Amino acid sequence: MTLSLQILTAFLFITATASSPPPSGFTMDLIQRRTNSPSSQRSNTDDQLRSSPYADVVFDNYEYLMKLQIGTPPVEIEAIVDTGSDVIWTQCLPCLNCFNQSNPIFDPSKSSTYKEKQCNTPNDPSCDYELTYADQSYSKGSFASETVTIKSTSGQSYMGKNMHGAFSYCLSPGGASKINFGSNAIVSGNGTVSTPMFLKPGFGFYHLNLDAVSVGETRVETLGTPFHAVDGNMIIDSGSTACSLPTSYCSLVWEAVEKLVTAERVTYADGLLCYKTNTMDVFPVITMHFSGGADLVLDKHNTYISNGHAICLLILCKEEALFGNTAQNNFLVGYDHSSRLISFKPTDCEVAQDIPRDSISAALVLQFNIKFVLFIFVLSLIRL
Numbered sequence: 324m325t326l327s328l329q330i331l332t333a334f335l336f337i338t339a340t341a342s343s344p345p346p347s348g349f350t351m352d353l354i355q356r357r358t359n360s361p362s363s364q365r366s367n368t369d370d371q372l373r374s375s376p377y378a379d380v381v382f383d384n385y386e387y388l389m390k391l392q393i394g395t396p397p398v399e400i401e402a403i404v405d406t407g408s409d410v411i412w413t414q415c416l417p418c419l420n421c422f423n424q425s426n427p428i429f430d431p432s433k434s435s436t437y438k439e440k441q442c443n444t445p446n447d448p449s450c451d452y453e454l455t456y457a458d459q460s461y462s463k464g465s466f467a468s469e470t471v472t473i474k475s476t477s478g479q480s481y482m483g484k485n486m487h488g489a490f491s492y493c494l495s496p497g498g499a500s501k502i503n504f505g506s507n508a509i510v511s512g513n514g515t516v517s518t519p520m521f522l523k524p525g526f527g528f529y530h531l532n533l534d535a536v537s538v539g540e541t542r543v544e545t546l547g548t549p550f551h552a553v554d555g556n557m558i559i560d561s562g563s564t565a566c567s568l569p570t571s572y573c574s575l576v577w578e579a580v581e582k583l584v585t586a587e588r589v590t591y592a593d594g595l596l597c598y599k600t601n602t603m604d605v606f607p608v609i610t611m612h613f614s615g616g617a618d619l620v621l622d623k624h625n626t627y628i629s630n631g632h633a634i635c636l637l638i639l640c641k642e643e644a645l646f647g648n649t650a651q652n653n654f655l656v657g658y659d660h661s662s663r664l665i666s667f668k669p670t671d672c673e674v675a676q677d678i679p680r681d682s683i684s685a686a687l688v689l690q691f692n693i694k695f696v697l698f699i700f701v702l703s704l705i706r707l
Contacts, residue, residue: 348505349481351473353404353492354388385564387492387500387648392472394434400426404492404502406658407560407645409527410454412462436470488660492561493672496624496652500672510657510666517666518617520658521555529658530555531646531665532614536568538579539607548572550644553614557644559656559665565637565647566626573640580636583607589633597635603627606634611646619667625650 388401393413400413414421416430431437442450453463491508494500521530532555535544545551550572568576577596581588586598586605598605609626611619627634628649637649657666 348486348503348507350501350503350507351389353494353500353502354390354401385648387494387561389502393429393469394431395436395470396434397470397472398427398429398434400429403562405560405562406529407558407562408454408456410452412452412454412464415464431467431469434469438468440466440468489658491655491657491666493655493670494561494648494652495672496649498673508657508659510655510668512668515666515668516613516617516619517664518613518615519555520660520663520665522663523555528558528560529665531557531559533557533611533644533646534614535612536576537608537610537612538576539583541579541582542612543572543575543579545572548575557646559651560645561648561651563645563647564649565639565645566650567639567641567643567645567647569642569644570640573638576638577636577640580607591630591633591635595635595639597630597633599633601629601634603634606636609638611650617667619650619654621650622653625652 387404389404390399390401392399402411402413414424414428416428416432418428421428440450449466451463451465453461455461486505486508489506489508490502490504491510492500492502518531521532522528523530532552533545533550535542535546537543545556548571550556550569567573580596584598584605584607586600589597589599591597603623606623606627608623609621611621613619626637626649628637629635637647653670653672655666655668655670655672657664657668659666
């Protein structure tokens with residue numbers, strides 16, 4: 324898909340176009356793109372996801388997508404749900420060297436609501452953007468505003484401030500997933516832990532503060548390492564598959580794993596820590612200790628993955644720290660902008676998808692205006 328949906332800018336700071344009395348929240352389906360989907364056992368807390376409004380969400384290649392429409396008349400697209408990106412973009416006509424996407428490329432000339440950003444000078448840098456991602460894919464284009472449409476079965480139209488700056492999602496490792504807004508996004512009850520949300524000036528990301536990682540009973544502190552911080556040192560990224568840690572600290576975590584795993588280590592070109600075994604039993608449980616006392620005990624399927632020949636640790640040694648979507652599988656993850664907290668609740672996300680739909684059969688359209696990045700020229704695609 325060719326649209327990267329960044330939840331912070333798209334849903335927390337939105338101007339609604341509807342004027343009817345709004346309900347307090349709604350839920351959308353997510354689409355999962357993935358080829359290997361291990362299962363994990365969690366408690367069923369479907370009461371947290373009870374709601375009537377919907378839109379579809381999908382999964383492929385370790386990504387989660389949501390269906391929405393852009394323009395007037397609306398054109399349906401699938402967008403990556405990506406909390407680790409701060410720009411919303413899609414390929415647009417006219418386009419030079421566009422990626423050959425399966426869906427039609429959006430044509431802004433056919434939309435009555437498309438408006439290019441007005442520039443003060445021909446070379447005004449605020450009118451154009453250029454992005455390069457960690458996998459070296461990149462894109463460049465021009466800023467514009469456009470109408471985004473979400474289909475709903477709620478029978479009412481709403482958005483914007485009535486969502487109270489809150490959203491949550493429940494990412495299933497092998498099935499349908501959900502994203503919730505407003506009052507539907509509240510995460511509470513037994514097993515819920517919360518940690519401060521850090522929004523740093525100049526960065527459109529959500530930061531967590533990681534205090535330590537436990538490998539079995541061995542706690543590896545960030546204190547005393549360059550990675551240690553008190554104002555956020557790890558991006559929570561729903562658009563990345565694996566977790567990553569800065570190399571100097573990551574090596575300490577890897578060493579703790581190596582001391583406990585008795586299987587034969589194997590080496591691959593991608594630099595993963597892998598062992599020749601077909602059972603998860605030989606691996607220690609990984610616990611992430613976030614500030615505020617939020618200790619996330621991760622299922623082994625959150626932290627290890629099999630390639631058919633070996634099992635590898637899904638914590639990579641990189642320049643930056645990311646808390647990826649596999650580690651978030653089977654947690655209800657809530658973002659509350661008003662309290663500046665991110666909450667986690669162990670949840671069987673696949674079972675929690677059995678939510679009764681509203682009796683209203685006709686889908687009502689939710690519309691809202693957002694700052695939209697539209698491609699005039701695109702040179703490559705994010706996360707194919």
